[in-house]
Amino acid sequence: MSEKDPIRIFVAHLFDEDADYSRLFEYLESRDNFFYVNTSRPDDMPAGGGEAIRDTLRKQINAAEIVIVPVATHNRNPELVDFQMDLAESLNKPLLGIRSFGGTVMLSKELLQRCADVVEWNDRVITDAIRKLARNEDTSQWEVIDFDPDLL
Template structure:
């Protein structure tokens, strides 16, 4: 993966701004040597505000993505749009990553947990590694190196 070949993602939204949506991109931007492009545009609401026009817009935004990221924190408030996003993702054979609720021990809704290809916590390395595994099938094993001085 390089700047010339970024991972194409779609991050769930309900045509509204949400702090978890912004938080996801803060996490991704804080990761070095990780390149992505986001096809989700939450503020691109069709002029015709009918439900079918909104669904068509979501389909268009999901289509170019390699993976779909579902933010569990949006499910309680916007479950009908998240359910539709999951339906489109799975019918298009796109892997789904669910990111747990931020700062909460709240369980992920069973409906989205069973559909997810992978569930991760709010940790930038966990999120990026899941994206690499699901989108590009890259090996993402990491080893922590701890340096210390031995007393003489």
């Protein structure tokens, strides 16, 4: 992954930018050397409803390499998010679940089974999971803890 070859991501949405949707992009932007293109367009609500909504989502998901599903978004409208997940699976796009911020929403068994991985709200963990699922890149990053042995 480079600036010239960013990862194309789709974030499940309900045609509005809720808190988890916006928060996810804040987390992604906080990581150095993580380049992505957002194929989801929550502000692009088609006027026709029904089939027009499904067509719009098909175009957005088809352009992505990975589909990210915030649990809270799924709980707000399971039917629409399930459609997005079904479409992603039919297009062989990996699904990455993100637990609700603060753990306020329970993760359903179905969502847990359908997602290739489910992660917490941690910028490094999220970007590592995206790299692994979208491009099969192993980041092998380790946490470094600085401490003064003289204080022990």
